[in-house]
Amino acid sequence: MSEAIFPILMSGGGGSRLWPLSRGEAPKQLLRLVGEGTLLQQTALRALDTSLFEPLTVIAGEKQREPLVKQLAEIGAGEATIVLEPMARNTAAAAAVAALLVQAQSPDGLLLLMPADHLIADAEAFRRTVRAAAKTARDGYLTLFGIKPDSPATGYGYIRGGARLRPDAPARAVAAFVEKPDRETAVAYMESGEYLWNSGIFLLPAAAFLAELKAFEPDLLSAAAEALQRATRDRGALRLDPEAFARCRSVAIDYAVMERTEKAAVIPADFSWTDVGSWSALWSIAERDEAENATVGDVLTWATRSSYVRSDGPLVATLGVEDLVVVATKDAVLVARKDHDQDVRKIVDFLHESQAQAKKDRDTVA
Amino acid sequence: MSEAIFPILMSGGGGSRLWPLSRGEAPKQLLRLVGEGTLLQQTALRALDTSLFEPLTVIAGEKQREPLVKQLAEIGAGEATIVLEPMARNTAAAAAVAALLVQAQSPDGLLLLMPADHLIADAEAFRRTVRAAAKTARDGYLTLFGIKPDSPATGYGYIRGGARLRPDAPARAVAAFVEKPDRETAVAYMESGEYLWNSGIFLLPAAAFLAELKAFEPDLLSAAAEALQRATRDRGALRLDPEAFARCRSVAIDYAVMERTEKAAVIPADFSWTDVGSWSALWSIAERDEAENATVGDVLTWATRSSYVRSDGPLVATLGVEDLVVVATKDAVLVARKDHDQDVRKIVDFLHESQAQAKKDRDTVA
Numbered sequence: 039m040s041e042a043i044f045p046i047l048m049s050g051g052g053g054s055r056l057w058p059l060s061r062g063e064a065p066k067q068l069l070r071l072v073g074e075g076t077l078l079q080q081t082a083l084r085a086l087d088t089s090l091f092e093p094l095t096v097i098a099g100e101k102q103r104e105p106l107v108k109q110l111a112e113i114g115a116g117e118a119t120i121v122l123e124p125m126a127r128n129t130a131a132a133a134a135v136a137a138l139l140v141q142a143q144s145p146d147g148l149l150l151l152m153p154a155d156h157l158i159a160d161a162e163a164f165r166r167t168v169r170a171a172a173k174t175a176r177d178g179y180l181t182l183f184g185i186k187p188d189s190p191a192t193g194y195g196y197i198r199g200g201a202r203l204r205p206d207a208p209a210r211a212v213a214a215f216v217e218k219p220d221r222e223t224a225v226a227y228m229e230s231g232e233y234l235w236n237s238g239i240f241l242l243p244a245a246a247f248l249a250e251l252k253a254f255e256p257d258l259l260s261a262a263a264e265a266l267q268r269a270t271r272d273r274g275a276l277r278l279d280p281e282a283f284a285r286c287r288s289v290a291i292d293y294a295v296m297e298r299t300e301k302a303a304v305i306p307a308d309f310s311w312t313d314v315g316s317w318s319a320l321w322s323i324a325e326r327d328e329a330e331n332a333t334v335g336d337v338l339t340w341a342t343r344s345s346y347v348r349s350d351g352p353l354v355a356t357l358g359v360e361d362l363v364v365v366a367t368k369d370a371v372l373v374a375r376k377d378h379d380q381d382v383r384k385i386v387d388f389l390h391e392s393q394a395q396a397k398k399d400r401d402t403v404a
Numbered sequence: 405m406s407e408a409i410f411p412i413l414m415s416g417g418g419g420s421r422l423w424p425l426s427r428g429e430a431p432k433q434l435l436r437l438v439g440e441g442t443l444l445q446q447t448a449l450r451a452l453d454t455s456l457f458e459p460l461t462v463i464a465g466e467k468q469r470e471p472l473v474k475q476l477a478e479i480g481a482g483e484a485t486i487v488l489e490p491m492a493r494n495t496a497a498a499a500a501v502a503a504l505l506v507q508a509q510s511p512d513g514l515l516l517l518m519p520a521d522h523l524i525a526d527a528e529a530f531r532r533t534v535r536a537a538a539k540t541a542r543d544g545y546l547t548l549f550g551i552k553p554d555s556p557a558t559g560y561g562y563i564r565g566g567a568r569l570r571p572d573a574p575a576r577a578v579a580a581f582v583e584k585p586d587r588e589t590a591v592a593y594m595e596s597g598e599y600l601w602n603s604g605i606f607l608l609p610a611a612a613f614l615a616e617l618k619a620f621e622p623d624l625l626s627a628a629a630e631a632l633q634r635a636t637r638d639r640g641a642l643r644l645d646p647e648a649f650a651r652c653r654s655v656a657i658d659y660a661v662m663e664r665t666e667k668a669a670v671i672p673a674d675f676s677w678t679d680v681g682s683w684s685a686l687w688s689i690a691e692r693d694e695a696e697n698a699t700v701g702d703v704l705t706w707a708t709r710s711s712y713v714r715s716d717g718p719l720v721a722t723l724g725v726e727d728l729v730v731v732a733t734k735d736a737v738l739v740a741r742k743d744h745d746q747d748v749r750k751i752v753d754f755l756h757e758s759q760a761q762a763k764k765d766r767d768t769v770a
Binding site: 366369388 | 424704706707715717718719720721722723724725728730732733734735736737738739740741743744745747748750751754755
């Protein structure tokens with residue numbers, strides 16, 4: 039079992055930029071947004087190949103449990119291990135718990151960390167990249183999947199690739215992590231050919247990752263270990279101890295480990311990828327009519343161009359508009375200019391603050 | 405009683421350009437859109453002054469009966485005569501019925517025809533204009549209320565004023581009726597000072613109007629007379645005979661009589677007026693915030709300018725948009741560019757056609 043790959047599905051995110059469809063109890067990974075099934079189901083299906091993968095583990099928020107169990111059963115992944123987070127603590131804590139679980143089963147095991155809300159159309163290409171990354175991970179590298187940019191995106195972090203680590207594998211050392219760039223910088227990155235998008239997908243040797251965590255985030259690691267030790271079984275799921283888990287620093291794996299370790303590697307991914315991070319991202323990958331509109335549900339577009347118009351409830355009619363995102367549910371409607379839709383999060387934050395202040399029972403809306 | 409003025413409220417319109425709020429069973433005159441009460445209530449209140457007016461008569465579609473009775477009672481106009489049209493037949497037929505009713509009570513009576521969906525803020529100024537118009541109407545003129553344009557509107561018909569009819573009254577002969585102009589023509593009309601908007605409000609001597617109808621539309625008049633003769637009393641309302649009323653040509657009073665008679669006069673009105681014909685018209689008269697947005701209901705505007713955003717149901721959030729109309733009800737949402745909102749009617753027509761074709765029971769939506 040020295041080469042065992044344990045797929046870990048991270049389903050902790052809220053996806054607030056896809057409000058009003060994506061909500062606390064129905065975050066975007068649990069929604070049918072594009073293609074067959076939900077994003078979570080599509081992600082799980084990519085990692086069900088038993089010739090390559092150990093059984094699936096899903097780390098998710100408490101609130102998601104019911105739909106999660108249902109959706110896993112629908113695709114024949116009902117045997118997946120479910121780890122419930124009593125509160126959101128970002129990706130470093132989830133990765134720590136996962137690494138501890140993997141190490142307990144297989145000291146030399148690798149964990150494949152996959153956010154549950156990414157869209158990757160070509161599952162076979164994804165698995166080819168996993169196989170290639172495994173060679174690098176087995177050498178002890180914390181291996182990140184880098185995506186070749188097909189546009190100068192400003193919504194992703196970038197990685198500059200360094201020297202090849204072995205002549206027989208495509209992985210490279212990480213020369214630099216760079217934050218989301220402005221448009222001009224993104225164009226330069228893309229033209230240079232030296233940069234890849236940081237996908238947030240990782241293949242990590244459990245032992246090496248835990249060693250780095252111990253060096254950089256010892257408190258986080260010990261709190262995560264305690265949360266796991268004191269975890270309770272609940273109808274087949276593992277519920278992390280709330281008190282201990284709450285003590286984990288809420289930090290992304292990138293900041294906690296990847297940007298600090300000497301052992302970071304990046305493998306160029308052989309597939310097209312999007313994090314479905316916004317309605318405009320969804321528009322860009324959706325099927326569109328001759329006026330460049332993507333429509334879903336009971337929608338009527340009139341003199342409308344280049345817009346994403348979706349209804350999960352009322353009839354929506356648009357007239358004489360362009361470059362808009364219009365999303366309607368039974369209790370909320372978003373109308374945003376497509377190039378402003380990263381700010382949807384601000385609306386959600388504002389609603390949460392208003393709710394907190396008013397102490398009103400409006401949790402269903404935001 | 406030779407000077408009796410009978411106010412006639414015409415509530416037959418559907419107001420489809422205010423979809424999705426205005427529907428078959430809730431046309432715009434029955435909605436609270438601006439100011440206190442509904443447009444119908446505001447119109448009725450202008451004509452309840454017993455020192456000037458005889459009791460009110462309301463001509464309305466069968467479907468509107470229940471809300472109409474309720475709304476009239478709310479403002480103390482429960483004694484109004486209600487005439488129910490079994491089907492829509494435009495304004496000439498309604499005016500014919502009204503003139504016959506007035507003549508039966510007062511052979512020299514004047515009828516004041518008022519569409520129920522116009523907004524006139526200054527009721528006292530309105531009554532001043534009625535008094536001034538009465539002098540002209542008593543001379544036998546079919547007197548139309550003309551509004552001094554305060555913008556080069558392209559959504560209204562215009563009237564060119566001719567010679568003064570009497571030295572002691574402001575009314576003029578009508579030199580010409582002109583159709584809705586294009587922008588350039590409207591600017592020229594406005595600058596010339598010779599043109600007035602055709603408000604659709606008329607003060608007519610019953611006898612003279614019926615004589616002209618007999619000359620120009622004898623079939624319409626005899627069908628209207630028959631519809632009234634065979635009308636039935638129904639819980640205090642007068643229901644016109646469906647078979648006879650159906651035979652009335654569906655034509656506006658303007659085309660049927662006003663543009664053909666030698667007895668047309670126009671009185672410059674002394675009040676500001678709008679027909680609330682579109683959402684953008686409503687925006688222009690609404691109170692607006694510092695970003696020029698008018699909002700109604702559960703609405704959140706963010707980086708939004710010069711827009712009308714209204715909800716009668718769901719939470720509506722706008723982000724990074726301008727010059728939009730966004731109107732949401734519990735089952736339908738409109739998103740239109742403000743300068744396209746005259747075309748809302750096309751959406752409603754399309755929905756009606758789709759419904760007719762599909763023979764589906766979706767009448768509640770359009």
